[in-house]
Amino acid sequence: MFGTITTLCTRRQTQSRPGTCTSIHVLLCSLLLMLASHGSFVHAQEPSSTVSRSFAIAPQPLSSALLQFSDATQIEVLFDATIARDLQTQGVSGDYAPEEALRMLLQDTGLSYRTTSAGSVTLEQAAGLPIVPAPTVQSPPTEPTPQAVSRPAAQKSVKVPEIVVKDVRERDDDAQTYIAEESTTATRTDTPIRDVPQSIQVITRKVIEEQRTFRLQNTLENVSGINATESAASLYDSLIIRGFSATDRSYFRNGLLDPFAQFTASDTYNIRRLEVLKGPAAVLYGQGDPGGVINIVTNKPLPNAGYSANVTLGNFNFYRSELDATGPLNADKTVLYRLNVAGQKAGSFIDYANRDLAAIAPSITWLMSSRTTLTVEADYLRRWSNDPYGLPAQGTILPNLNGPIPRNRSVTLGDFSTFNRTSYRFGYDLTHQFNDKWSIRNAFRHTIVEDDKNNLYAGGFFLEPDERTFQRFQVLQPAVARRHANSMVTNVVGHIRFLEMDHTLLTGVELRQEKTDQFIFTSGSAPPLDLFAPNYSLSPLPFDGDRVSFQADNKTAAFYVQDQITLLPNLKFMGGLRFDYVHQSTQSTTASHASDNHAVSPRLGLVYQPIEPISLYTSWTKGFQPSSPSSFNPNGNLFKPERSTQYEVGMKTFLFDNRVSATLAWFHLTRENLLTPNPDPALALQGFSVQTGEQRSQGVELDVTAQITPGWNMITGYAYTDAEVTKDNDLSLVAKRLANVPYNKFTLWSTYHFQEGPLQGFGFGGGLFAYSSRNSTIFEGQVDMPGYIRADAALYYNRDLQKGNWLGAKGVNVALNIRNLLDQRYVATSYNGSSQFFFGEPRTVLATVGLRF
Structure with missing residues (x-):
């Protein structure tokens, strides 16, 4: 097996980073040797x-x-x-x-x-x-x-091999283990991860609870190849996967597109697991970004009654409470419910950047028969925020005449700034099993997102030569901005035997619409800010610019088919094809545009298992993203859709009774048909472009989750990512590293809970999160952000209570989580690939007390 790992590593040759493969080899081998030293896992009594x-x-x-x-x-x-x-x-x-x-x-x-x-x-x-x-x-x-x-x-x-009971079992498992054996995101079928010829990582509820992460970008930090480009206090989830930005087309919820998740900063209060499929996923999910998709799997009702509540207190005036209740609504347990509630009143380490929220997510499951299940669910999320913007390089990364800029410095308008947002979701999920071979699923969700009237925010333009005066802009949304979306998918799955081979057939139809009903804003200059002696009592300047209005509509109709074939007991093939038709229209103050695009997106993959615990795989997949309808050639023609192509080779292992899960992958991913300025300067000044740009990302990724012994869990990952511009009309950009993508990223998180003896119930944990240097932007003003290593720690106490206690509770859970234990000052990211920067959080302490009923 070690020889196989070495062979895979040597396929990725790098002149500047010769130690990459050796590091991966040593890391995985060390883990396996550590496990092997036990002879076998110690089973709990x-x-x-x-x-x-x-x-x-x-x-x-x-x-x-x-x-x-x-x-x-x-x-x-x-x-x-x-x-x-x-x-x-x-x-x-x-x-x-x-x-x-x-x-x-x-x-x-x-x-x-x-x-x-x-x-x-x-x-x-x-x-x-x-x-x-x-x-x-x-x-x-x-x-x-x-x-x-x-x-x-x-x-x-x-x-119990029944669809309903199997699903209930898996829901419960996600709260008890770091390891996931199956995922529906990669195939839209219940396929073991070992049989998927593409890299997919799962973060379970247990990881979320033990790390006490409330934002997607904090939770997904555990996955190799993912980096954040926003502040932890931001209202947005802005992530990079395999070197490329994840936009609104990268977020899904229970398998349906969630186009506004990026703008509402999804909270983890009702998340059961996060599944990340890396690489283009157009074969199942249509238009999107090449880095991959993030599927949020929410909590579902359970058949046995259970109630839990917890309160979390922390520095920076952090107060949060959560409630989770589930159980049957009738004696036959055919109607089940789940209710998740969260409330948060919190500041942050950045002045005026509050993080208040209120959220509720009810759901009901009706087991209509042993073959038919209907789940109806909704959620409401309200955020009150003052969204922060980045700081200049002088004083954060580069020296400043006046000294370092304080980490808590805000460039907003103080109490004058507000940026509040509300989201509503409602949908259903209906599944029916015709027989032991064929099943169907139909799911629908309607989503509304609203920004408050008179939202006002400000950010920085540039720093004056005195290196203390920051010129700012301000933006006002004088009316409610409203967007809504509809998404429906219907899948039919069948298991047949043809030509002495087992087939899992998937056919599906997907319909979507995302519409911006109204978005009006006006902008202008804001009062300058002294970064070293700020005055936030200055009123916003009058807005003398024109109001800009914007409306948009995006409609998609798609059909896809996929076949998973067992060629031999240890050789599996996967092939799929999807056809998309996309209609886009935009209407602004000055013009209206419309476009129609279509694309065919394939995927081919092969999995070979020389022995049962090891899967060797290879895959080829393509993606696409339609160009904006407002972008034209000088001759007036629309541009072709942007295309992406990925080649991936890897190995997956499930060892020691599936208590160790590891994925090692090498990938080569290109993004083509990018718009670049027209080489004719006169046409470029008029806003015309040409479609000749290309970017490439390639690298090696390793993700490992393990239950080393009962009570000892670990999740770790390493990524080497080489992402750069390969073609552009501006030759100065060619070979530039893409923004916010480190060559190396390493994460390790582990917890241990004592299972017996006088310390039974106690536990501790900790982690390291390391990033090498990153490029802030590919354009003028680029600065290298230094690498950093952040240490986190946690202490736990979980105790079952005797019946008849005065609380009436079954158990109590206490946790103390410390983020940035050593209180290091570091720059976490640049703001969306610009020359403005966000500091990482200083030492953050969260104390949680919870009860189980």
Whole structure:
């Protein structure tokens, strides 16, 4: 295996960074050797089968009763749905040993059980009784059989291969483990990550909770190849994936485009997991940026009642509370609900840059039958903010005659600035399993985003020669700015056998519309600011410029098809094709424009598994992005869509009973048909362009998640990214590094929770986040931002409480998270690839107390 890693590394030859592959090799090998030193993972002690417990399981269908039994005892129960279909249990109530309680649940069902060597329980037909098969709703053929399942003791759940129960199990797993074995983002089917010929990383709920991250850009810092280009106090999520900016086309929510997520800075209060598919994803998601897509998977209702609440306090006047409630709404547990609520009153390390919010996300799931599920969900998010802008290079990166600029300095208009935004979402997700081979999903969401009337904000223009006076601009939105979007997708998935090969077929239709109803603004100069003696009591200057109005409409209709073929038991092929038709129209104060574009986007991939834990893969995929309808050639013709192409080779491993997941990838990604100024200076002055630009990004990425022992989790990643301009009419830009993309990025986060002894319940964790130097911009005024290493730390105490305590709670959780432990002063990023800069957060302390009911 180590030889294979070395071979993959040597395929990426670099003259200036010869140690890159060696570093990756050493990192992965060290991890594997550390794990191997244990001989095998230490399994947690299984609950005793002789110690009595209190049970209150009512008469109900056997499948749901076993879910409650497993949840109460932490014993894994494995069985096939065919033998439990339509069976009822008389339940069990009272104090019994788990083994006795299980026998009572199985009484008169015709089923018996046996205990495996791992301590789990497998159900089977009692001897002498025939098996009467019943219609089943099964997972895709890639779902392992009960005998092949091996899960950590801390993650026990009932193994029922029914779509609904399988989904419920996975929802619960995301809160208990760092490791994800499956993802729907890469294929729109339930495919094991090891069988996907493209790099995909998953951040589970457990990582979010243990790091106490509330913003996407903080959470996604754990993924290799992702960098932020906005301040942590900003109202926007602005990210770079594999060297290229992620715009509004890069964000999805439960598989549907979420075009306004970038503008509302999604909060993690109702996020179950984040899935990042790297590289062009047009084959399934249509027009977008070449770096990849980010799919936000939200919390869904669970069948067992559970309630939790927590309060977080921190420096910079940070106050936050959260509530999570879930459970059934009827006795049969066919109608389930989930309610997530968050409220936050917070400043930040930047003066006047507040981060207040109120959010609520209700959802209801109706298990209409064993084959049909309907989920209806909504969310409301309101942010009150004063969006910060960047500081000049002199005093942040470069020397300043007056000394360093304070980290808390704001260039806004102080209390005069407001930038408040509200988002509303409402949608449904309907799935139906026709039989054990074919299923259909139809999902829809409507989204509205509004900016308040009279939003006012300001930013910096340039620094005067005295290196203290900052000339500023100001922008006013005198009317409510409103945008709305509709997104609907219908997928049909089928599992067939053709020419002695297993196929997973996907066909889908997608319809979208994003519309800007009204956006009006006016701009002008703002009072200059002394960066070393600021006066925020100065009123905004009168606006004497014209009002600019803007409206836009973007409509998409698409059809796609995909086939996943098992050529041999250890050789899998994936091929897909999507056709998109895109209509765009814009209307401004001065002109109206419209355009129609279409594109065909393919993907091909191959996965070879020489042994079961290791997958070697290769893929080729293309993407596209329509040009703006207001951009024209001098002859008046519209430009062709921007195109992107990626070649990727890699290796994925799931080792030690799937307790170590690793992806090593080499990629080569090009972005073509970029607009550059017309080589004729006269035409360039008139705003005409030519479509000759090209940019390229290539590199190596490694992502590892692991449960090293029970209670010890780790997530780490390394990326070497070489991103530059390869073609441009301005020859001075060729070979320039793209802005905000470090050659090297390394992250490590690990936590350990004591499982027994006098320290049981206590835990600690920490991490390192390291970036090499980055280019601030490719244009005039470029400055190298120095690299930095940030250290974070955390302490935990989790305790189960005895029944009848005065709080009525099941458990209490306490956490202390410290970001930038050493309080380093560093520049985190340049503002959207400009020569203005944001400082990283100084030492930030968050204390959280939570209760579980």
